[in-house]
Amino acid sequence: MYNDKSVNENFHIARAFAIARESPDLDIFSGFSLDDQKQIRKLMIETVLSTDMAVHFDLLSRFTSQVDAKPDLSEWTDRTLLYQMLVHLADIANPSRPFHLARGWAERVIEEFCDQGDREAACGLPVSAMCNRVTMNMPRAQLGFINIFLKPTLNCFERAAPDFVRMALEHLDLTIKEWQGLDAGGLVLPPHLMPQPSPQAGQPEQAQQQPQQQQGSPAAGGKIEDTRAPPMQPQLPLKVVDAGPLPKRHP
Known part of the structure; x- marks a missing residue:
């Protein structure tokens, strides 16, 4: 796919254009002239591919x-x-x-x-x-x-x-x-x-499922409380910033 070049990025940008083409209510390009659409498309492609x-x-x-x-x-x-x-x-x-x-x-x-x-x-x-x-x-x-x-x-x-x-x-x-x-x-x-330990013949199922301990974990006697990061919560209230008027679009 895409000659094995920036496959993920090429797919994403191609899908974005396909969605805009297939769904009129999601077509963010419809209000622009053809020349502007070409320029926007070119810039979007170059920008997204640069994330590879x-x-x-x-x-x-x-x-x-x-x-x-x-x-x-x-x-x-x-x-x-x-x-x-x-x-x-x-x-x-x-x-x-x-x-x-x-x-x-x-x-x-x-x-x-x-x-x-x-x-x-x-x-x-x-x-x-x-x-x-x-x-x-x-x-x-x-x-x-x-x-x-x-x-x-x-x-x-x-x-x-x-x-x-x-x-x-x-x-x-x-x-x-x-x-x-x-x-x-x-x-x-x-x-x-x-990583989970590989099952061994004759080993009880519960023992097979025991996670490996690592140095520094509480179970190994370490001082670090090795737990997953807490859920990320939005910090409210959010400040709304006025970014100014949108660019003019063709009727």
Whole structure:
């Protein structure tokens, strides 16, 4: 599918256009001229495809070069690269949220990866990188992602728009310390994500279902209360911000 290139991203953007075409009440393009529709479509495709992690380093390299040449973003005449980087940053920025949110999303991502690895193994396929439940270490995986992908991206944005990323960088510094502390305490995975022992002949069923203990868990005598992150609750009341009038559309 899609010649094995950005399959997930290509599918999402193609499906978005298909929904708009098939459902008149969801067609967000209907009020625009054909020329505007073409421009919007082109920008949407380029922006969504830029969220493929396979193009991260090339994208960041081009953005860094552009920031070096013109650190004032208001001077950029072609802002396609800026839009691509903004959407890409939003896609990878979960670790820069307050830690109770960052950990909650980290657990969900790790669970998705491990589930994929389990299915690959069950089908006799090679287990993809970062999808092996047996070797997964959540704190170290998060620290690696932060140091390799997120922090360099935020640092580049900081040079061009420091106010835009200041809070994210502050949260990120705290999140790094939290993950380092959990790693030092022996956390590998939350109990509900730990690999289950393989059933053995003659072993009672209840014993087979006992989750593995890990260093640092209460059952192993550690001091860290190793539980899944609490549910994420919205912080109300929400402040409504007036973003100004919408762009004019053709009748």
